[in-house]
Amino acid sequence: MAKFHPELDLLTEHAAGNLPLAQAACVSAHMNYCEQCRRTSSQLQALGSVLFGNLQGVPVGEAQLDAVLARLDDEPPLSYANARRETAGRTPAILQRLMSGDFSDLAWKKITSSLSISYLKTGDPNYEFALYHIKAGGRIPEHTHRGSEMTLVLEGGFSDADGSYHQGDFLLREPSDVHAPTAVQSEDCICLAVLDAPLKFTSWKYRWMNPFLQLRPG
Amino acid sequence: MTVVDQVEGTGGDWQQGGGRRTDEWSECLTLIAANQDRAAFTRLFRHFAPLIKAFALAGSSLSASVADELVQEVMLKVWQKAGAFNPDKAAASTWVYTIARNCRTDMFRRLQKFDTPLAEEDVFPDQESEEPFALLQGRRTRERIRELMATLPPDQVQILAKVYMEGKSHAEAAAELDLPLGTVKSRVRLAIQKLQIQIDR
Numbered sequence: 165m166a167k168f169h170p171e172l173d174l175l176t177e178h179a180a181g182n183l184p185l186a187q188a189a190c191v192s193a194h195m196n197y198c199e200q201c202r203r204t205s206s207q208l209q210a211l212g213s214v215l216f217g218n219l220q221g222v223p224v225g226e227a228q229l230d231a232v233l234a235r236l237d238d239e240p241p242l243s244y245a246n247a248r249r250e251t252a253g254r255t256p257a258i259l260q261r262l263m264s265g266d267f268s269d270l271a272w273k274k275i276t277s278s279l280s281i282s283y284l285k286t287g288d289p290n291y292e293f294a295l296y297h298i299k300a301g302g303r304i305p306e307h308t309h310r311g312s313e314m315t316l317v318l319e320g321g322f323s324d325a326d327g328s329y330h331q332g333d334f335l336l337r338e339p340s341d342v343h344a345p346t347a348v349q350s351e352d353c354i355c356l357a358v359l360d361a362p363l364k365f366t367s368w369k370y371r372w373m374n375p376f377l378q379l380r381p382g
Numbered sequence: 383m384t385v386v387d388q389v390e391g392t393g394g395d396w397q398q399g400g401g402r403r404t405d406e407w408s409e410c411l412t413l414i415a416a417n418q419d420r421a422a423f424t425r426l427f428r429h430f431a432p433l434i435k436a437f438a439l440a441g442s443s444l445s446a447s448v449a450d451e452l453v454q455e456v457m458l459k460v461w462q463k464a465g466a467f468n469p470d471k472a473a474a475s476t477w478v479y480t481i482a483r484n485c486r487t488d489m490f491r492r493l494q495k496f497d498t499p500l501a502e503e504d505v506f507p508d509q510e511s512e513e514p515f516a517l518l519q520g521r522r523t524r525e526r527i528r529e530l531m532a533t534l535p536p537d538q539v540q541i542l543a544k545v546y547m548e549g550k551s552h553a554e555a556a557a558e559l560d561l562p563l564g565t566v567k568s569r570v571r572l573a574i575q576k577l578q579i580q581i582d583r
Contacts, residue, residue, distance in 0.1 A: 216437060216475070220436060
């Protein structure tokens with residue numbers, strides 16, 4: 165069960181439908197693993213519906229109703245007899261929609277001997293949405309963030325100076341947080357990372373790469 | 383042009399009838415799902431369309447014609463998806479609100495010419511708990527929040543409305559109200575505590 169969660173302000177903006185698409189997809193993927201956040205989120209949405217119900221209605225012309233009634237025949241009610249249910253715990257459906265096949269079918273770009281990155285396309289022009297594959301026991305060079313970074317552990321786990329994180333754990337790093345994540349020894353780690361600015365390696369050994377680390381949004 | 387009156391609905395009221403939630407809007411949705419009932423749909427339209435239009439225009443981000451388009455889109459979705467509504471899980475108004483919110487977000491993205499494989503329905507999949515305890519809670523949550531909302535101070539309601547109805551981030555709400563971001567966040571947090579929304583970690 166996930167131990168690290170989005171803060172309440174993030175969950176609220178998510179429930180209100182205000183997060184940028186890439187970040188919303190990451191928070192949504194966390195919920196796939198997290199019963200508590202699902203529950204809070206559904207209550208936060210009920211809160212939204214109360215505000216909605218309290219709105220001062222704006223008159224809608226009768227012609228609008230007629231127009232909708234005329235279109236009903238073209239839009240027959242959908243049948244939900246075999247409604248597909250999301251299976252909590254598996255790779256979140258929202259990620260599956262962005263990948264064809266599974267993790268091994270993706271194009272991975274090797275960054276260091278233990279780190280590969282695969283970029284997924286969400287269509288959000290301001291955020292990079294990428295999967296990080298860290299080999300068991302492998303270490304991502306120490307880096308800082310020029311912007312915010314959301315991380316969600318999908319498989320395996322990793323640790324840094326602040327803690328250790330496992331499947332479903334969600335982290336939000338702010339600019340200037342420095343860390344050097346290391347994957348658990350027992351298995352490879354796959355994380356989702358959502359960035360609004362490129363990483364910046366701090367150690368001298370990798371600093372030369374910084375000019376090449378461009379954000380790849382979209 | 384005649385104008386649809388905003389019907390004083392009983393959507394917020396419900397009685398405990400054999401442990402089942404019985405409110406007018408849930409019944410309309412059930413009738414649509416069972417017999418494609420157009421009279422029930424018309425009742426729903428008269429109640430919800432003005433709210434959806436107000437929601438579209440909140441924050442004055444959409445034009446009146448786009449707002450009308452959103453009303454049609456949401457109400458068609460309500461018609462199509464009525465079979466997925468489960469009265470044990472959520473209030474009808476919460477269900478309609480989430481469709482309106484999803485459609486509005488999708489419309490914003492269309493207007494910004496996002497080229498995305500994702501629809502907002504993918505972001506909010508139907509994955510709520512099936513546990514009886516959670517169901518029972520889900521049914522009562524909206525009613526409790528509605529009652530407690532009346533006890534909130536206006537400055538907290540104002541910020542919630544900015545975030546939820548006008549679609550502003552906390553940072554945008556702070557800038558607009560000329561308040562520090564921390565103040566906005568703590569008002570939202572306080573409001574959510576008073577509404578007894580469960581945050582267990």
